[in-house]
Amino acid sequence: MYEHIIFEVSEGAATITLNRPQVYNALSTELIREITNALETASHDPTIRAIVITGVGEKAFCSGADLKAGLDKGLMSLGESLRDNYNPMIRAIRNAEKPVVCRLNGIATGAGMSLALACDVIIANKDAYMSELFVGIGLMPDAGSMFFLPRMVGMQKAFELCSTGRKVFMDEALNIGLVSKAVPYAELDKAVNELVDTYKTAATKSIGLMKKVLNQSLNSNLEEILEQEAVNQDLLGKTHDFAEGVMAFLQKRKAAFRGK
Structure with missing residues (x-):
């Protein structure tokens, strides 16, 4: 190819x-x-x-x-x-x-x-x-x-x-x-x-949105980034990896992230 x-x-x-x-x-x-x-x-x-x-x-x-x-x-x-x-x-x-x-x-x-x-x-x-x-x-x-x-x-x-x-x-x-x-x-x-x-083996969705907001931060003011953090954190809060991460924390084990 x-x-x-x-x-x-x-x-x-x-x-x-x-x-x-x-x-x-x-x-x-x-x-x-x-x-x-x-x-x-x-x-x-x-x-x-x-x-x-x-x-x-x-x-x-x-x-x-x-x-x-x-x-x-x-x-x-x-x-x-x-x-x-x-x-x-x-x-x-x-x-x-x-x-x-x-x-x-x-x-x-x-x-x-x-x-x-x-x-x-x-x-x-x-x-x-x-x-x-x-x-x-x-x-x-x-x-x-x-x-x-x-x-x-x-x-x-x-x-x-x-x-x-x-x-x-x-x-x-x-x-x-x-x-x-x-x-x-x-x-x-x-x-x-x-x-x-x-x-x-990381939380890929988390890293992806992290990268997106970091890109935006280079040309944004504090208020704009505070809002982007809130918007994207809300999205991540609905992911499999967030639920798995919290459960792993409570159970004192390593999280098994799936990138979803």
């Missing part, structure tokens, strides 16, 4: 692996559309309770836009390329009502960094780095970086990273809040699997 990604589903988790190692998993139109399709498939499958995005190998998560492929095909409007391809991919991550984990196996540059930042949690290879390298070709960061980056690291640091395009290695990335965890590559799968295993 897919030519440029590997899409695997196992025991409640879906893994989307960018599979263009010859170009460091650079984003072609075809690759972007496959990622988006796989995200939407995983999002709508009730048996999938967590999504992982990663790249093939140890070298690169994603090196950004495949400029050579774009030039070979005759470069279309950059704005239209974002509207038609990149933006739907980013929206698919943010609109997924389940956790999306970035397994940052290697470098993430340009739109590859944007792809990583759009995920809910980033677990990184400590030898990787990130770079908003757009300024080096006379462009500005896109695919959501201008939204996510200042909210993660603050306006001043975001401006510095965007305007210099310098490499951010994982010690710094961890320190400034760009990634959640950084481990040696040999320990990367273990760290990702531990988190995914937590999500696979």
Whole structure:
């Protein structure tokens, strides 16, 4: 079904692996559309309770836009390329009502960094780095970086990273809040699997609505979020997992959540 990604589903988790190692998993139109399709498939499958995005190998998560492929095909409007391809991919991550984990196996540059930042949690290879390298070709960061980056690291640091395009290695990335965890590559799968295993047995509806309101909180005032908390808490109060969670608490046992 897919030519440029590997899409695997196992025991409640879906893994989307960018599979263009010859170009460091650079984003072609075809690759972007496959990622988006796989995200939407995983999002709508009730048996999938967590999504992982990663790249093939140890070298690169994603090196950004495949400029050579774009030039070979005759470069279309950059704005239209974002509207038609990149933006739907980013929206698919943010609109997924389940956790999306970035397994940052290697470098993430340009739109590859944007792809990583759009995920809910980033677990990184400590030898990787990130770079908003757009300024080096006379462009500005896109695919959501201008939204996510200042909210993660603050306006001043975001401006510095965007305007210099310098490499951010994982010690710094961890320190400034760009990634959640950084481990040696040999320990990367273990760290990702531990988190995914937590999500696979969690109250998925709770996490989905939590993510939805957190998205809204970035552009809402306190009164609006207080109301969203009330509306969505009412919905969660009618779920199987709430009833199970309360019963498990009273019976002093581990809750058996079903994601419903």
